[in-house]
Amino acid sequence: xxxxxxxxxxxxxxxxxxxxxxxxxxxxxxxxxxxxxxxxxxxxxxxxxxxxxxxxxxxxxxxxxxxxxxxxxxxxxxxxxxxxxxxxxxxxxxxxxxxxxxxxxxxxxxxxxxxxxxxxxxxxxxxxxxxxxxxxxxxxxxxxxxxxxxxxxxxxxxxxxxxxxxxxxxxxxxxxxxxxxxxxxxxxxxxxxxxxxxxxx
Amino acid sequence: xxxxxxxxxxxxxxxxxxxxxxxxxxxxxxxxxxxxxxxxxxxxxxxxxxxxxxxxxxxxxxxxxxxxxxxxxxxxxxxxxxxxxxxxxxxxxxxxxxxxxxxxxxxxxxxxxxxxxxxxxxxxxxxxxxxxxxxxxxxxxxxxxxxxxxxxxxxxxxxxxxxxxxxxxxxxxxxxxxxxxxxxxxxxxxxxxxxxxxxxx
DNA sequence: GTCTATATAACGATAGAC
DNA sequence: GTCTATCGTTATATAGAC
Numbered sequence: 001x002x003x004x005x006x007x008x009x010x011x012x013x014x015x016x017x018x019x020x021x022x023x024x025x026x027x028x029x030x031x032x033x034x035x036x037x038x039x040x041x042x043x044x045x046x047x048x049x050x051x052x053x054x055x056x057x058x059x060x061x062x063x064x065x066x067x068x069x070x071x072x073x074x075x076x077x078x079x080x081x082x083x084x085x086x087x088x089x090x091x092x093x094x095x096x097x098x099x100x101x102x103x104x105x106x107x108x109x110x111x112x113x114x115x116x117x118x119x120x121x122x123x124x125x126x127x128x129x130x131x132x133x134x135x136x137x138x139x140x141x142x143x144x145x146x147x148x149x150x151x152x153x154x155x156x157x158x159x160x161x162x163x164x165x166x167x168x169x170x171x172x173x174x175x176x177x178x179x180x181x182x183x184x185x186x187x188x189x190x191x192x193x194x195x196x197x198x199x200x201x
Numbered sequence: 202x203x204x205x206x207x208x209x210x211x212x213x214x215x216x217x218x219x220x221x222x223x224x225x226x227x228x229x230x231x232x233x234x235x236x237x238x239x240x241x242x243x244x245x246x247x248x249x250x251x252x253x254x255x256x257x258x259x260x261x262x263x264x265x266x267x268x269x270x271x272x273x274x275x276x277x278x279x280x281x282x283x284x285x286x287x288x289x290x291x292x293x294x295x296x297x298x299x300x301x302x303x304x305x306x307x308x309x310x311x312x313x314x315x316x317x318x319x320x321x322x323x324x325x326x327x328x329x330x331x332x333x334x335x336x337x338x339x340x341x342x343x344x345x346x347x348x349x350x351x352x353x354x355x356x357x358x359x360x361x362x363x364x365x366x367x368x369x370x371x372x373x374x375x376x377x378x379x380x381x382x383x384x385x386x387x388x389x390x391x392x393x394x395x396x397x398x399x400x401x402x
Numbered sequence: 403g404t405c406t407a408t409a410t411a412a413c414g415a416t417a418g419a420c
Numbered sequence: 421g422t423c424t425a426t427c428g429t430t431a432t433a434t435a436g437a438c
């Protein structure tokens with residue numbers, strides 16, 4: 001019917017909102033229905049169960065992040081350019097979808113077995129090009145002895161941690177919303193420099 | 202009675218186990234009772250409600266981390282020594298209580314308002330001594346222009362992120378348990394160097 | 403203090419009319 | 421496709437015997 005897709009989209013959007021904010025266990029089907037402004041029965045009509053609706057949201061969330069990140073890693077840019085691009089990308093994600101990173105990480109920890117297959121079947125893996133690039137930089141003596149995986153996690157850590165631990169940062173530093181945003185902005189400018197200087201030989 | 206304290210402690214220990222692993226929403230009072238090997242009614246007899254039992258566990262968790270961390274920051278050690286001590290401390294926490302960091306961060310995000318009062322009333326704040334120490338290093342030109350808050354979050358990020366995102370790290374790098382542990386161990390040796398070189402002028 | 407039994411409410415899910 | 425009504429289950433919490 002005419003409204004079929006519209007309704008399904010409204011459900012999905014509402015489910016994203018609620019699941020990402022409250023997690024699978026904290027989310028209520030009724031709340032999703034309210035958020036979508038439709039009847040609760042419609043959720044089951046379109047997605048059959050809470051589990052299936054959740055998986056749709058979760059998988060879409062992962063696909064918003066990982067492919068793009070791996071794309072940057074596999075490009076022809078220099079290592080320094082890639083660092084800047086990764087930082088830019090994460091800050092873009094935080095801006096358009098602030099709850100997404102914490103949501104994905106939390107749900108993966110809650111049900112590791114559930115998502116291994118999905119991620120493995122999605123062909124998600126670190127591009128060989130990136131690994132060789134880091135190893136070449138090490139071999140040429142331009143950076144210290146460091147594994148590509150460690151280098152990548154360094155960047156991700158510096159970007160994501162203060163976002164995932166938002167409340168913690170705000171409370172222990174007594175930051176209001178404006179000060180917190182300013183803190184993140186200030187970091188963004190510093191992270192590439194910290195990362196690259198940190199791995200100097 | 203003779204078993205009073207013993208029972209209350211068994212409940213508390215079991216509650217820690219279950220809450221930290223599954224979160225407030227995912228935890229079940231019955232599961233806590235099973236874990237403690239006592240009757241479910243005992244949970245309410247000693248703690249009145251799930252909420253109160255949870256708060257006891259959460260507050261104990263925060264007190265395991267923050268006071269010790271702030272103690273290190275407020276000591277007379279050099280900045281470099283403090284970095285090493287903070288890294289050591291976090292790795293100690295991960296070892297004895299692997300789920301605690303992710304638990305605290307997740308629950309704070311779920312209910313920010315709930316915990317502001319507790320943390321503020323606990324007098325938790327960054328020691329002035331640490332702030333002045335970083336500012337002095339900057340003024341003396343020994344490190345780049347960086348705020349104490351940023352410097353601290355850099356260390357915490359590098360330590361905690363790969364622990365909080367354990368499943369993510371394991372899956373995208375195809376690490377088994379042994380390789381993951383090795384990865385963390387390798388990081389531990391590198392983090393102080395990365396942090397200090399990163400802030401060189 | 404510890405147990406059994408049960409109250410009470412909420413949740414996910416479905417049946418069936420339209 | 422969309423609604424109302426309701427089923428079946430499970431959760432927290434309490435009452436009351438011992």
